[in-house]
Amino acid sequence: MKKHKSLHSVALAVAAFAGSVGMAAAAELPKSAEVKDTGKLVIANTLEYAPFEFIDEKGEQVGINIELAQETAKMLGAELEVTRIPFPSMIPGLAAGRFKIAWETFAATEDRLKQVDFVMFIKSGIVASTTPDKAPSFQGENNLCGKRLGVIGGAVSDFIADRLNEECKTKGLPELTKSVFPEGKDIIQAVLSDRIDARLDDATASGYFEVTSKGQLVVVPGLYDVAPLGIAVPKGDKDTAEMLRAALEEMIKNGTYETIMSKYGMTSAMIEEAYVVDSADKIRK
Template identity: 30%
Template sequence: MASPIGTRSIAKRVIATGAVVAASSLLLTACGSSKISGNTGAAPNASQSVNAEGADAALVALVPAALKTAGTVNIATDASYAPMEFKDASGSIVGMDVELGTAIMKKLGLKANFANANFDSILGGIAAKKYDLSLSSFTATQAREKAVDMVTYFNAGEAVAVLTGNPDNIDQKNLCGVKIAVQSGTTEADEIKNTINPACKKAGKAAATASEFTLQTDATSALVAKRDQAMMADSPVVDYAVKQSGGTLQKIGQDYNTAPYGIVLPKADGQLAQAVQGAIKDLIKDGTYGQILTKWGVSSGALTDSQVVVNGATS
């Protein structure tokens, strides 16, 4: 995620779980599943009912012929980013993006097949036609929109987590000299390089050190194991990690740089983008969208409308 096009966010992206951390109440499994403090991968509000609406004929008509013939849409996602996308105890990919993506495809008369992929490989995979699209907590940036189009579906900010009690007295607004765990290719990784460290240099302070990991789960493990002093990730990911940590982690400061996530689509595939956008609008209108967000504990990021973003980001 080091390059702007690899950045995870219409400015970001980033939890789930990784290697077991000894002497910690935060249990992370190496397979990338989100088994934290006994969590089995169930949604935070698993009892929340979700509508079972069928296909929308008008939207089905917009689906490109090749996808209609295939009947299944291959959707890339980085399953290390709970509660958005991660693996449950059985190894199945679950999360808000997964449930929403499945509902979108149902509106289009299609079946969703989610494929796990490293975050910073996804855009290249779409360009190579390995995947049809991606739901993986991508925020839209101008650089990214040179390669893909996006349909907005959720708002997220960025956030910083530390060990409970903030033993190093870290200030979210002054991260100079701090060793920060971050997922590669994310907006947060770019922020350290392009915003935080230039400001530290200008102020005559030591640069922050970014410990970059392929999986967000490994970034979380590094903080829990005290190999790093802080972790930067998207706000829903940090909030979920804190809730599941059994008191090991806390968030400091406020969420910032809030911007929409976008479903990533091949460049200039306008017909598919319109179909996906229409499905999101349907799901918002019929209440399914709100039910899914409530189920996964991320209602604060709800949008009231969806936009097709083509060279429209401001960052």
């Protein structure tokens, strides 16, 4: 009986410690006036762009952005409220003061920076993916030289393939062979049937297919045409921007960020530090 009491005491102590750590995190993170006043973290989101945000088969809101926002709300000791808004209406809505946070994956263009600021938390780019048995042959520098690649005609990957081929030729390495397809599904079938070696496509689509297909294709090392992406906040709203930056930075440090990104096959899109961009010269490539 004495032993059981001791174990019970330890369990209570651990629970109390965990609770105190959670309360401390909420107390230490800066909060915007809106979160302080309402106790809510309100975000605008489309809820229709997997793997970042979507409604699953159970009718629940899921995805990278949703789960990062949920963790942020938890650390702030706030309730998350998601307002569904079409993507084209988000920056105008922020500029008009209708809401404070558009939690999407925005590229920080000069035109957008005239109206809003950004908190960067992820990066986008082009990656190659292949079958697991071929993945070991895609290691090291210039790992696409000599390979047969499939791209969607006119997409960024189409032009990236041409640029990479020029680099292969300049370095005296075997040239890559580019095959153009109308749709991503056609490229996937070509890789699976060994007509080409790899698919060259957006990191988001490729990473998510790796997860949903249970590894039929896997992303290999290398990220091309890299661009940081971020959450949009009203221009000059330093309190909201710093609140989000601090929360994301804490998740990067404690491993929550990597756990969520890994869940959706997006580790290639991770960045090492969350940061605020309020002018084009602060964008980190």
